[in-house]
Amino acid sequence: MRQSYIFTSESVSEGHPDKVADQISDAVVDLFLSKDPEARVACETLTTTNKVVLAGEIRGRGVYENDQWAPGVQDEIERVVRETVKRIGYEQDGFHWERLDFSNNLHGQSAHIAQGVDEGGNKDEGAGDQGIMFGYATDETPDFLPATLYYSHRILERMAQDRHSGAAPFLEPDAKSQVTLHYENGAPVRATALVVSTQHAPGYCDDGKPGSDAAKYKQLRDYVVGVFHDVLPQGFITDETKIYVNPTGRFEIGGPDGDAGLTGRKIIVDTYGGAAPHGGGAFSGKDPTKVDRSAAYVSRYLAKNVVAAGLAKRCTIQLSYAIGVAEPLSVYVDLHGTGTVDAAELEAVLPQLVRLTPKGIREHLKLNAPIYQRTAAYGHFGRDADGDHFTWERTDLVDKLRAALAA
Structure with a gap:
């Protein structure tokens, strides 16, 4: 090292075209979760000169069921899109919250994805996709960010x-x-x-x-x-x-008049600024059954608690999942030569403190709530865990972690 x-x-600022797209996508996620905490959302946004286009897959009780929109929901989606652009401050000739052309191309979630993700009978809820997710923390700043x-x-x-x-x-x-x-x-x-x-x-x-x-x-x-x-x-x-x-x-x-924006193009800005690996999956626009988001949040939570407990100055944690499978395929810890404990001990202990299935993560971190638009600018990590927002920034595992390692 x-x-x-x-x-x-x-x-990048909240007005960067990619960040405008991220905030719109997460505004849609919040709208769906406010109506159905178990809603499924994968919303992608394109922004360009006086235009916003939504695409993706959705499902939710009282929102979109049996390939039908609930009455008034499409109007609500357009409202939150325009309100998001207005809040950011765009009232320019080339991009104006009131005058922009809006197109909603969201459609129902694939039944083949749903059958792998939904719990039922003796089957636990599975991961919404395969992939690898990383969490990182360092003692460089009070917020444990680079x-x-x-x-x-x-x-x-x-x-x-x-x-x-x-x-x-x-x-x-x-x-x-x-x-x-x-x-x-x-x-x-x-x-x-x-x-x-x-x-x-x-x-x-x-x-x-x-x-x-x-x-x-x-x-x-x-x-x-x-x-x-x-x-x-x-x-x-x-x-x-x-x-x-x-x-x-x-x-x-x-803004979008100068350069087109897309959801999920600022994943390094969203995470650790290049100081840690990234699994490649974006966060914004995805409900918390998608492990791209929830597992990245819990891996940050675990890494931050390791450093906050004084067990290392730097910590990287990797989790991996397969679509439709509940338990992670692997848990990996790297203390970068700064640890006071064996990384292998942490790999054994951490899953005992937090159940690392998609449902276990969501329940522990209270993720089935409309909390996501606030994450979509200035980073998903290193933010105050006020109330039930940014719960993955809490350090409430410190004592449990020390006790488990001492046992």
């Missing part, structure tokens, strides 16, 4: 707050951030490069072309640099830190 190195992670990703998220969250409040009226919804940190002795100590590209109001650029305004660009740049200093720890930004604010020179056309 290297002790000194430079590492980078990125984040510092590069943690600060990338916080920069854009702060900018979004200022945009919504009116404190930074020159900002538009689409933005990206990137944080590069230098690590010494395995810990982040300073920033070597910081990048923000943000959509902006007309004129807040300095590219020498008509309409650019050097004074306005300086206002934008000074604001972003101020956010960097507010978000990163004192001393991380030095005279040698390279800072880039809108390096292309102009970013007026953005």
Whole structure:
């Protein structure tokens, strides 16, 4: 394990076209789960210039049964789609919550998938698909996330707050951030490069072309640099830190009008910023019977509790599943040479503390609830476990984990 190195992670804002798609897909998931906690949803979203298209498979009592929509539900879906775009802040000529063209192509779930997933008789509920899922935690930050990703998220969250409040009226919804940190002795100590590209109001650029305004660009740049200093720890930004604010020179056309967005294209932003493996499955748009989502959440939960218990400074956990099969095919733990216990012991103990079947995960983490739209921007991990939201961020296994290992 290297002790000194430079590492980078990125984040994207709630107004990034792929994130708009993720939030719409999860708004549909929440709508279905609010009506039927056992609903099945796999909703994909395409966003482009003044257009939103939904596709995927669904099933739910009082929502979509026997290949029929319940009365009024299609209108509700369109409503939550438009409300999501409005909340993000899109009222632009090329993408406007009220004027965009909406197309709903959701259809009933395949009966062949349903027969493998549904429980019945002596058959436990099976996994909604095959695949591998990873969870990760590190003691680099209070939220047990890699510092590069943690600060990338916080920069854009702060900018979004200022945009919504009116404190930074020159900002538009689409933005990206990137944080590069230098690590010494395995810990982040300073920033070597910081990048923000943000959509902006007309004129807040300095590219020498008509309409650019050097004074306005300086206002934008000074604001972003101020956010960097507010978000990163004192001393991380030095005279040698390279800072880039809108390096292309102009970013007026953005969001789905500037680039098409699709659900599930920001899986590294959603998870660990490249600091840990990824199984490849996206989260947004999927109900919690889909292990792409629920098993990734529980593996994060387990890894975070391992680190919070002081059993390792870093922990990666892999789970694997087969469609229609309830129990995981494998449980793998890697402590990256930082552990105070044997990883094999954890592989034996962790499944005793949480039943790692799809139903067991959902019940333990209370996942059959309309909680998902809030996950779809600024990361699914490293968030406060307030109430029944983000339950996978709790550290309530710490004492049980220590006791089980001591037995």
